[in-house]
Amino acid sequence: MEQVQPHGTLPTARAYHTFNTMGNNCFVVGGRTTQNTLLAGDHLVCMYDVATNQWMSPGPVSGTFPARSSHRGIVIGGNQLVICGGTGQGKLRMNDTSVLKQASNGQLSWRRLSVSPFQPGGTPLADCQCEDMSSKVHLCFCFVASVWSVCYTVHRSASSVYTRHATNDKDSSTL
Numbered sequence: 001m002e003q004v005q006p007h008g009t010l011p012t013a014r015a016y017h018t019f020n021t022m023g024n025n026c027f028v029v030g031g032r033t034t035q036n037t038l039l040a041g042d043h044l045v046c047m048y049d050v051a052t053n054q055w056m057s058p059g060p061v062s063g064t065f066p067a068r069s070s071h072r073g074i075v076i077g078g079n080q081l082v083i084c085g086g087t088g089q090g091k092l093r094m095n096d097t098s099v100l101k102q103a104s105n106g107q108l109s110w111r112r113l114s115v116s117p118f119q120p121g122g123t124p125l126a127d128c129q130c131e132d133m134s135s136k137v138h139l140c141f142c143f144v145a146s147v148w149s150v151c152y153t154v155h156r157s158a159s160s161v162y163t164r165h166a167t168n169d170k171d172s173s174t175l
Helices: none
Strands: 018-022 024-029 045-049 054-056 072-078 079-084 098-104 108-110 127-130 139-142 145-157 161-166 171-174
Touching: 018 072, 018 079, 024 079, 024 098
Parallel strands: none
Antiparallel strands: 018 024, 024 045, 045 054, 072 079, 079 098, 098 108, 127 139, 139 145, 145 161, 161 171
């Protein structure tokens, strides 16, 4: 295995973060430092460009997203990173869901969704909640019999639909 020697300034060392890929970019979101402090501000989102082998600043990110660790993330539609749950300041259990969207010009923006896999206080839902993220992308969270699941569907055309369904114990995709 070849060891990668990236260029640019390495992001702050962290744990309990997410690492997801959108196109040629890998995004590191949130987490805690080695001193157990939540990463926030300019350190909240870091970006690695695979094509240039370089860590770089994602530039200004519009919208707001509370600092957190131990959250979950999934990329949908190729340019939207859905983040839900996690632990905030004072070990507060987060019960929100937000999307980090990368526009075609590379600009990043946060948007809070009205659906979440959690009730206030962080306990899982007893049913399902869904939201249309665009005319072609639909996202649902469900919790049944101690198993949570997230499902998203992308309508590529009138005859082509891609669905991905992930649970806390398995992951599957269908075309």
